[in-house]
Amino acid sequence: MKILSNKYLLFVFRLAVGFVLIIAAIPKIADPSSFAKSIEAYQLIPTILINLTALLIPWAELLIGIFLIVGVMLRGSAILSASLFAAFSIIIAVSLLRGLTIDCGCFGPNSSPLSWMRFWEDIGLMLFTILIYHTSKNKLKYDQKNLSS
C-alpha cells in the first residue's frame, strides 16, 4: 500500500486524471449545443435543465483538470472529480442496462458509442482521484501537526 502514497506516482495520477478531464472538456466547450443533445439522449435530466448542465459540466471538468495538474485546491478538486466520475459511471451503467444505443458524449459529439469499457474507465479514474484526495488529506494532517508542535 505504501507504493500508492509515493509522491511521484500520485503526481502521475494527478497528471493522468487532469489531462483526461481537460481533453474531455474542450470539445464540449467548443460545441455546447451538441453536448446538450448528447445529454438529452440519456433521458435522465429534465429538458429545462439540459442546457445548463451542458454549459456547467465542461467548465467544471476543465477547471478541476487544471487544478489537479497544478496542485491548487487539490482536495476540493479531487472530491469534485471523484463525484463527477461516480455520477458518469452510474449514468453509463443505468443507460446500458436500459438498452439505450446512444453516443457516449464523453469526449464531445460523436466520440464513441456507449459501452461497458467507458464505465470501467470512469470507475478507474474515480479510484485514482479518491487516492489523490486521501494523500492530500494526510499531507494536510502532517502539515497541521508540524504547525501545532
Add this chain to the structure above:
Amino acid sequence: MFGSLKNKSTLSEILSIVLFSVVIALVYNYFSGKGIPLFKTSEKLKVASDSVLFSHIYSDTATNVIVTTDQMKQILKTGNALIIDARNSETYIKGHIPTAINIPFLDVFNYVETLQSVPRDTLIIIYCEGIHCELSKNLSQFLKGMNFTRIFLYHDGIEVWNAQNLPLEVKQ
C-alpha cells in the same frame, strides 16, 4: 479542531470551484458565438400531412418533419419508401421495422457509396430508439447535406412501435 478546519477548507474549495465554473460558463456562453439558451424548451416538431407524404412533394429541408405511427403503417402498406434504421447494427439485428435497412449514424461514412446510388427524390423515413434519440435527426441532416429532398423522421421510433406490438423483422 483540525478536523473541522480541514472540512471547512475542503468545503470552501469545493464551493469556490463550483462558483468559478458557473461564472466562467455563463460569461463564456454570453460572449461566445456558439452560446446556447440557458433553459431548453421542448422542441416543436411538425407532423407531415398525408398529402405531402404520399404525393411527390418536396419536404421542408429546414425543419424536422415527422410521421406518426399510423402514417408509418400506411407507408409500409404502400411500400414506396426507403426506411432507414439509424441505430447500431447489433440492435438492428435484434429487431427492426419490416423492410428497414440499417445505416448506423455513427458509421455513416461507410454507407456514402450505397447512398450515392439512391435517387435524390426517394421518400426516406428515418427512425432510431425513440423521442430522445438523436441518431435519426443527425442522419437526416447528413442526408439533407447529400441533397436528398424527401426526408421524414419516425420520431416515436422503435419504442412506440414495440409498445403497440407492431411487427418486427429479425435479421438472422
